[in-house]
Amino acid sequence: MNPDLDRYEGVIGLEVHAEMLTASKIFCGCSAAFGAPPNDNTCPVCLGMPGVLPVLNRRVVEFAVRAGLAIDCRIARRNRWARKNYFYPDLCKGYQISQFELPICEGGYLDIHVDETTKRVHLTRIHMEEDTGKNIHDAHGDSSLVDFNRSGVPLLEIVSEPEMSSPAEAGAYLRKLRTLVQYLGICDGNMEEGSFRCDANVSVRLRGATELGVKVEVKNMNSFRAVEKAIAFELERQADTLDDGGHLVQETRLWDADREETRSMRSKESAHDYRYFPDPDLPPIILSEDFIETIRRALPELPDARRERFVSAFGLPAYDAEVLTSRRDLAEYFEAVVAAHGNAKAASNWIMGDIIRLIHERKLDDAPIITDWPVPAANLAALIALIDEGTISGKIAKTVFEEMLTSDESPRAIVERKGLVQMSDESAIQAVIDEVLAASPDKVAEYRGGKEKLQGFFVGQVMKATGGKANPPLVNKLLMAKLKA
Amino acid sequence: MTTPLHDLTLAEASARLRDGSVSSEDLTEAALARIAATDETWHSFITVSADEARATARAIDAQRQSGAAAGVLAGIPIAVKDVIATAGIRTTAASKLLEDFVPPYDATVTTRLKNAGAVIIGKANCDEFAMGSSNENSAYGPTRNPWDPTRVPGGSSGGSATAIAGRQAYGSLGTDTGGSIRLPAAYCGVVGMKPTYGRVSRYGVIAYASSLDQVGPFGRTVEDCARMLGVIAGHDPRDSTSVDRPVPDYHAALGGDAAGLRIGVPKEYFIDGMQPAVEGAVRAALDTLGGLGATTSDVSLPHTSYAVACYYILATAEASSNLGRYDGIRYGARQAADDGLASLYRNTRALGFGPEVKRRIMLGTYALSAGYYDAYYLKAQKVRTLIRQDFDRVFADVDVLATPVAPTTAFRLAEKTSDPLAMYLVDVFTNPASLAGLPAIVVPCGRDEAGMPIGLQLIGPPFGEELVLRAAHAFEQATSWHRERPPEPAGAAA
Amino acid sequence: MKIGPDDIRTVARLARLNLTPEEEASMVTTLDAILTYMETLNALDTTDIEPTAHIIDLETPWRADEVTNEANTEALLANAPARDGNHFRVPKIID
């Protein structure tokens, strides 16, 4: 770390925009699905044509309340819509329907774990708003193109207090938040496709100072790594600037992932005046206790609770439980394996080892929901069962696992086809042992003379002679009996 | 002597259609001929949808011959203000910016007219984006008052009023934000009605000030308005501010008498500088209503004089936001972007909008901007509360309020165009009911020394449409002002 | 003066309106008169008065989360001043 940063501390707040997993848009009946041809998912409402009016999608409110309850926010029984006025080609009405002074959720917190310590990061607010369309740059020399398929897709804006001080804390907060919205089923959490976006408000101040420094808003980061790198860059830039006697300006800067630096936005309209006012087209939102309680009762098990259950019910180490619950799909995969075959510790070991390694290798870490697991949960469970019942050894299991990656066959079928069934017939093993010992009379003598570590040599010879199929505990037992005889 | 077809009221035309003595095609041709003969002078229409109208008329006639049930307005030529979207027929909002805009959707009121069998004869002229009190702000040229073409018809729904006064259509729709139906109705000597806010859907009605805009009917008689209101009123799931409550049978409310009606007369509506003929006609109308069994009493609405300031802050603030969508990207006349993207916006809006629209956008933007929001916008929202409370109080004691519509009769073209504030003050008696969201009707109640019509405004409590219709109908049945007609324009075939 | 030429230029920029020098001058005069008139509201004490944003007492109604629109792209793009296939085309956007 830059030595300058020792004198300064970072002050970081994050604003996350999560696109909600609704079927239709927030204020019209257009599909909110990704991937349609340009402007196919549009209508007069989400194109902002003259005279048209918004009608609210109920599920948007449900999702916002679900998030608010999961994060321990205060849910505003009466909240309302506001118009945020500005001009941009992807904004079809000249204003965005959002919430301003009366958002649906306020307060709440997330506990994050960094360097063995737990830190509580408070939230300012959560509010609902509509997404804008998409400007496509550089398509043709002198023009840009606009696609309104995303215009009106519902967003949840989740704003933290400026309580994080390092890129690692920001990363931990963001991962925790993504895990949560995925658990809640309200957002797929895909940063690359832009359904989970993050802007960072970054400033530095002398360590111990209480006043906040000049705040810079950093945008255009489309992965967790980018957020961490951009914040690290920005903290250092600000510290360097101050140390060089320079002045910081309040501005918006864009993260350039190729050059790994932030740069000031060129557009002159930096001083925004959004002229928020209550949207006259939408009366206030009134939430009944009944509505809120129904959502509370239907909340799924949240990551923290699930982690604790994995420790208490399955006896897993805290670290394993943390990793396995870091994604809802991963936790569900684990539970599916255990449901099919009850050896939780073995399931955890396989997933923490081979499965996660393969997820990394296949670059599935940032996938919103992993569906193409390296092997189906039922097959992983069957493999563990084969070990537990003594049909194969752990070593053979690795071979079978590799085979499973390219084959649809069940582990048992693979074992049978390749003749990998463990040899547990005492007399057959005894015969092999006899052959091995007979072939190395000098080594047997040495062993009996006290060189006991030669036992490994004999085991290896037996395994080699049986193609690895001999049951290892049985080999050991019979070998000892013979040598000590 | 037989009445020319264009001289029939909507109710009379309906009766003739039912008894088979005329066809919708006859009525439509009569209306088109009348427009052809007179609109050069009055300029009630921006677009005449002759082909569509003829096709609809023929279809309705065929339906009627085959015995199919006919809607309330079946076969009746109706004019629609050009801020109301009509699928496939250009809808300009009287703005140059929307000169070629053809909406791919109907406003809900358009759909309701069509479902009732109406023949949409054309798109009525108005002030650009419904912003104005004289109809002089149309990018397509002003509409002129049929009673005296040197005078304005009132705005912003001027063309919708002149189409009725000039017998160019049997009924029309306008919109009223701060008086835009009532003022032209008064100036042109016809009946016009603004329903309670939320009674009629705003979907597809090009927004001026969303918390105030309402669609309403114009007709030659109260009965004609009641019929049209019954068609356009009702809950619309596409308008979140539309109210879900049953639509009464407005026609049944027209009992023809005023016995027992308690009429309040707010003293703040009779002000210094008012044209004596206007006050005289309204006072006389009160006597007439008294003679019909109504009781009248003086009441006070103490915040009346603040309504214009309050209205013009709120309406322009909302307008500045509502008109943000006109950027020349998805529709509308785009101007050359000589200096990149920012100039696309600046030029499109500078050349597409007329002076009054620009003024209101500027005013509204200012009222919402940082540092001024509390002093202007929030203050006006609070004053709106006081104005509503005034009405709440008096409606505890009276059924309807009777007032003049404007301090004077129709003024001359260009008389007020250089003084926007003077133009705004024309709305002094119509803005309060707008701010309070109340239903109000205007019926003709006299003429001044120059022969210009004077209107009587009857304001009801929220959803009190039946009360104001009943009072207006009783007055109308006892008088003959609604039967008077403007002179034929020079050169027009009578 | 409630409003001067500088304010007018700032507001015009916010509202994306190009004003000619004549328009600017006339805007100063007329808006100043109008804003001065609006000051009359200050005669009212509104300390404890709730602002009215909606004149009728309604809640935002909700619709079910259902896709009810089908693609109607050609009709919706028919009014576009400039297109590129099924995209709207605008002058180059510079961030």
Ligand SMILES: [Zn+2]
């Ligand atoms: Zn849509």
